[in-house]
Amino acid sequence: MENNLSEHPYFVRWTDPETGVPSYILAERVAPHQQSFYFTNRSLSADSRYLWFYAAFPPGPQKTLGVLSMDSQAPFVRHYPAAQFDDASPMVALVGDPRGPGCYLTMKNKVFFQPLEGEPQVVCTLDETWINGRTLGHLATHLTLSADRRYFLLDGKIGNHWWVGLGDTQTGEVEVLKEFGRNYNHAQFSPVNPGLFSIAQDWWIDGISGERFPFDLRIWLMSINGNLFEPLRGGDYFGHGTQACHEWWADDGTMCWTDYEQGVFEATVEDRTAVKVWQGPLCHSHCDPTRRYYCADESPYKWAKQPCKVLFYDRTIGKEIAIASGLPQPPYPRNAYHIDPHPQFSADGQYVIYTTTVFGKVDVALTRVEDVLARM
Amino acid sequence: MFEPERHPYFEPWTDPESGVISYILTERVAAVQQGFYFVNPSMSADGKWLWFYAAFPPAEEHTLGVVSTDADNPEIRHFPRAGFRAEAPLIDPNSKGCYFANRSTVYWQPVDCCEPTPVCSLDPDWIAGRYQDLMATHITLSTDGHTLLLNGRIGNHWWVGLGDTRTGKVEILKEFGRHYNHAQFSYHDPDLFSIAEDHWRDMTSGQQFPFEQRIWLMRTDGSVFEPFRGQDYFGHNSNVCHEFWSKDGWMCWADYERGAYEGTVEGREANCVWPRPVCHVHCTSQRRYWVADQTPYRWDEEPCQVLFYDRETGKEVAIASGLPSHYMPRRWYHTDPHPHFSPDDEWVIYTTTVRGTFDLAVARVSDLAERVR
Numbered sequence: 001m002e003n004n005l006s007e008h009p010y011f012v013r014w015t016d017p018e019t020g021v022p023s024y025i026l027a028e029r030v031a032p033h034q035q036s037f038y039f040t041n042r043s044l045s046a047d048s049r050y051l052w053f054y055a056a057f058p059p060g061p062q063k064t065l066g067v068l069s070m071d072s073q074a075p076f077v078r079h080y081p082a083a084q085f086d087d088a089s090p091m092v093a094l095v096g097d098p099r100g101p102g103c104y105l106t107m108k109n110k111v112f113f114q115p116l117e118g119e120p121q122v123v124c125t126l127d128e129t130w131i132n133g134r135t136l137g138h139l140a141t142h143l144t145l146s147a148d149r150r151y152f153l154l155d156g157k158i159g160n161h162w163w164v165g166l167g168d169t170q171t172g173e174v175e176v177l178k179e180f181g182r183n184y185n186h187a188q189f190s191p192v193n194p195g196l197f198s199i200a201q202d203w204w205i206d207g208i209s210g211e212r213f214p215f216d217l218r219i220w221l222m223s224i225n226g227n228l229f230e231p232l233r234g235g236d237y238f239g240h241g242t243q244a245c246h247e248w249w250a251d252d253g254t255m256c257w258t259d260y261e262q263g264v265f266e267a268t269v270e271d272r273t274a275v276k277v278w279q280g281p282l283c284h285s286h287c288d289p290t291r292r293y294y295c296a297d298e299s300p301y302k303w304a305k306q307p308c309k310v311l312f313y314d315r316t317i318g319k320e321i322a323i324a325s326g327l328p329q330p331p332y333p334r335n336a337y338h339i340d341p342h343p344q345f346s347a348d349g350q351y352v353i354y355t356t357t358v359f360g361k362v363d364v365a366l367t368r369v370e371d372v373l374a375r376m
Numbered sequence: 377m378f379e380p381e382r383h384p385y386f387e388p389w390t391d392p393e394s395g396v397i398s399y400i401l402t403e404r405v406a407a408v409q410q411g412f413y414f415v416n417p418s419m420s421a422d423g424k425w426l427w428f429y430a431a432f433p434p435a436e437e438h439t440l441g442v443v444s445t446d447a448d449n450p451e452i453r454h455f456p457r458a459g460f461r462a463e464a465p466l467i468d469p470n471s472k473g474c475y476f477a478n479r480s481t482v483y484w485q486p487v488d489c490c491e492p493t494p495v496c497s498l499d500p501d502w503i504a505g506r507y508q509d510l511m512a513t514h515i516t517l518s519t520d521g522h523t524l525l526l527n528g529r530i531g532n533h534w535w536v537g538l539g540d541t542r543t544g545k546v547e548i549l550k551e552f553g554r555h556y557n558h559a560q561f562s563y564h565d566p567d568l569f570s571i572a573e574d575h576w577r578d579m580t581s582g583q584q585f586p587f588e589q590r591i592w593l594m595r596t597d598g599s600v601f602e603p604f605r606g607q608d609y610f611g612h613n614s615n616v617c618h619e620f621w622s623k624d625g626w627m628c629w630a631d632y633e634r635g636a637y638e639g640t641v642e643g644r645e646a647n648c649v650w651p652r653p654v655c656h657v658h659c660t661s662q663r664r665y666w667v668a669d670q671t672p673y674r675w676d677e678e679p680c681q682v683l684f685y686d687r688e689t690g691k692e693v694a695i696a697s698g699l700p701s702h703y704m705p706r707r708w709y710h711t712d713p714h715p716h717f718s719p720d721d722e723w724v725i726y727t728t729t730v731r732g733t734f735d736l737a738v739a740r741v742s743d744l745a746e747r748v749r
Binding site: 031032057058059060061062064081082083084107108110112119120131132133134135159160205206207208209210211212 | 434456457492504532
């Protein structure tokens with residue numbers, strides 16, 4: 001396979017005018033809106049063969065899946081209109097997945113697998129009897145798989161409360177682990193401990209009254225056997241001295257997060273000490289497998305006032321550089337499709353993948369880490 | 377003039393029992409191609425376009441598709457941007473586009489362009505972050521062409537309102553503590569509309585509540601809100617459901633067990649037109665010819681029929697005597713045949729499953745009329 005971005009016919013090179021960092025923007029279209037995955041779930045398959053993305057048709061409210069072959073000698077791009085997913089649920093299948101290359105997603109009360117070719121296949125189902133006619137929200141904020149690859153971690157809303165559960169990849173059954181009277185979401189399996197996951201408190205608007213409630217302690221840890229449910233750091237009271245949010249697991253099992261004002265932090269599950277990595281303000285961050293290199297957007301939440309940046313950081317030398325120094329506002333409200341750049345590293349640490357608006361549309365972009373490092 | 381016999385995108389299908397010929401749209405833009413819900417015709421008023429719902433199972437959302445009826449200039453289009461829930465679309469009486477709704481906005485999809493344009497929106501301050509679902513069961517337009525009748529759910533209750541096509545504003549007429557939907561402007565009286573009580577599941581508890589009096593009348597000035605026939609108590613002495621306005625201003629409905637009925641707003645009669653079990657019914661402008669499906673609600677037990685009836689001769693014929701059930705649950709896309717007449721009364725349009733997929737089909741009324749003479 002020839003994985004050469006500069007020779008791939010479906011990418012257009014774009015160079016940041018301030019820093020000279022090149023990005024490669026997917027210009028071949030299957031939809032007017034093409035967006036990279038939410039940063040916790042990688043858009044690029046671990047073998048770097050397939051780039052998956054969200055495809056939407058504004059003002060149509062739903063997002064569907066698209067995929068690109070990264071092979072510059074055998075390029076293709078496909079759209080899967082039947083793979084219409086909820087929230088940011090898609091998760092690219094891991095290398096060695098028995099179903100082959102593809103992407104998991106949730107629709108209604110089911111987890112599906114979208115293969116490269118063919119129709120979505122049902123993987124597991126939340127029992128209709130348990131749903132009992134109540135209004136069901138999403139089945140997962142973003143799917144993650146346990147380190148032993150047995151369970152999908154699911155989280156959702158039912159009626160006017162929330163739940164977390166496990167989708168068994170072998171039996172197809174969903175077990176509800178716990179129900180919550182407030183909004184918990186963004187559940188993510190630890191990549192190293194098959195029994196451990198994080199789950200986030202989040203703000204919510206009561207569906208009936210419209211009253212808005214804040215969250216207090218963002219990051220919680222739970223175990224699948226039910227013997228653990230506690231905040232990662234009980235002292236981090238959101239809005240009262242910290243703004244810890246947007247957490248993810250590093251590949252080595254370190255918990256990482258972004259404090260909107262103070263910056264990027266990390267802590268081990270064992271001692272919970274918050275180690276500051278990168279001075280903020282920052283919005284969404286992510287790290288490469290070594291935790292040396294970081295990327296972030298700053299800030300789609302301020303897009304109405306100023307362009308949004310996509311940044312790269314080397315913690316060893318303490319330097320940062322803009323991959324995109326000023327993304328213009330998206331052509332439609334970001335809330336409609338959660339259009340944030342959400343930069344993320346590929347599994348091999350060779351690419352930063354993000355969503356760009358420099359062409360006046362919503363597009364997927366890749367930047368080679370080596371190109372960034374050459375300019376630091 | 378629509379000549380499906382010559383149209384390259386349609387194939388004839390002959391019912392094995394009755395010999396009635398239907399023409400099925402076999403050119404595809406989507407895996408599911410479905411006729412409109414019966415209260416809103418699938419065919420444009422000028423007869424040049426057949427619109428349909430397009431879906432890609434198991435994806436939940438519908439989108440719009442359209443096919444030209446001109447056999448010499450066949451064309452089929454898919455509008456992936458025109459995504460909608462429920463049965464909302466309404467073909468503009470000018471035949472140049474189609475209204476649909478998603479989130480809190482009604483849009484207009486031109487027949488000759490890919491970009492829909494917003495028409496009117498609910499005020500975000502009124503929504504105020506509450507759970508908001510549905511802008512219309514099926515959009516209808518006032519006789520003056522300026523006002524869209526809308527109904528939906530907000531939080532744990534329901535509303536009906538008017539969308540102004542000129543100002544883009546939506547005025548809430550009334551909110552309900554129980555489920556009202558299927559609001560439909562009268563074709564005859566510009567201020568009058570019907571609205572249906574319907575069953576519902578409480579979103580929090582899942583408890584199911586039945587409806588009692590199905591058909592209600594309301595006026596846009598707020599002066600009327602009353603059951604069409606207060607004595608018709610659903611499930612107790614009637615099974616009144618699936619109402620629609622005839623072109624000449626009669627209220628018509630199906631009683632699941634007793635048949636098709638009609639009554640005037642003034643007299644509130646219940647004239648039984650077609651005495652047989654039926655599910656969804658529809659009639660021509662002068663109410664002579666009727667169509668029905670019977671019944672998608674028992675599809676798992678027996679094939680579903682699509683029937684045609686002449687009230688003057690009292691004879692009926694099957695357009696489709698046994699539509700097979702489908703692997704997909706019908707509630708996914710509300711895939712009932714929903715037969716209905718075109719605006720010019722020349723065609724019956726319905727959704728068929730005879731090819732093992734959900735397809736749009738048409739049958740010529742003159743052929744059907746000949747068989748029930």
